[in-house]
Amino acid sequence: MPTPTPTTPQRDGFRMPGEFEPHAMCWMAWPERADNWRDGAGPAQRAYATVARAIAEFEPVTVCASAGQWARARASLPEHIRVVEMTLDDAWLRDQAPTFVINPKREVRGIDWRFNAWGVKYEPYANDDLAARKICELAGVARYRSDMVLEGGSIHVDGEGTCLTTEECLLNPNRNPLLTKAQIEANLRTYLGVSRVIWLREGVYRDDDTNGHVDLLACFVRPGVIALHWTEDEHDPQYARSQDAYARLSAATDARGRPFEIHKIHAPGVQTITQVEFDGLSRQGDGYAEERAPGRRMAASYINFYIANGGIVMPGFDDPADGPARAALQALFPERRVVQLPSREILLGGGNIHCITQQQPV
Secondary structure (H helix, E strand, O other), X not given: OOOEXXXXXXXXXXXXXXXXXXXXXXXXXXXXXXXOOOHHHHHHHHHHHHHHHHHHOOOOEEEEEOOOOHHHHHHHOOOOOXXXXXXXXXXXHHHHOOEEEXXXXXXXXXXXXXXXXXXXXXXXXXXXXXXXXXXXXXXXXXXXXXXXXXXXXXXXXXXXXXXXXXXXXXXXXXXXXXXXXXXXXXXXXXXXXXXXEEEEOOOOOOOOOOOOXXXXXXXEEEOOEEEEEEOOOOOOOHHHHHHXXXXXXXXXXXOOOOEOEEEEXXXXXXXXXXXXXXXXXXXXXXXXXXXOOXXXXXXXXXXXXXXXXXXXXXXXXXXXXXXXXXXXXXXXXXXXXXXXXXXXXXXXXXXXXXXXXXXXXX
């Protein structure tokens, strides 16, 4: 099982399913880097545990924790959540874990992309580059090793041949400087089993950590239906980004020739880092990732939610827009129960609920 298969998913009849298709489990990791998570990662660990418990109401959850943190993770989580020991450099399994693909027989394999810490945003990252291989072994699935740098948060698929991504991320020279846009798109087709790639220009404003991952900007609710991060404030730097994404999606069709039904999910108010939050970060050593200055705007978005079996686990920011966003998602997913969780501590680290989770299909 651990050796990579010598062919490709597309050739073997595998495709990446939509996140709304059935899951066997959700994979998460346990945060601990003091230079990325304030106050020794304690607040972030509590937030991660809350997310894990919420998802576990709908499907099995496995949490990967280092040897030094395993006991703390185990004590923080209920017994029905599995905790396994794994050495990682950080805790963003959307990007470090494998992208799982399935075939018509519902056999599962994993794509082991190269990982370079979002364009070497921190070092070391060698353990994170091994995470996909380790998870494939734990899951007992064969894997494909790709030479292309890619993070799971940079793509969304509808399971029927369509992929969403952003030029800001996948065309950034800090990922695959020797590949052209056409070559990157060819790799997406080969490994995800898609036939159409829709390129949005930029991600959410100030998503500097990932260079504009699409999973903060837009996602598939189901084939043909997209939720889009939105603002009506023409003075907000996000306004032009959302307008451009809407225009591109409105002019496009999916792999089956359908125009998109686009639902605008209004952004929360501007979220910025406080002095207290900044003071809680360790700035010792060479591993310090991104300078998170007090007053710096963060890329807060309700689009970064996780679709579970029968549920939606979405971010909340203690903001007046929380309620309307929750109602909007409940209307889009009437067959699922929407759970909104406080997620500011995850946002402080550079992402949100979708970024810390990775689904394994069944």
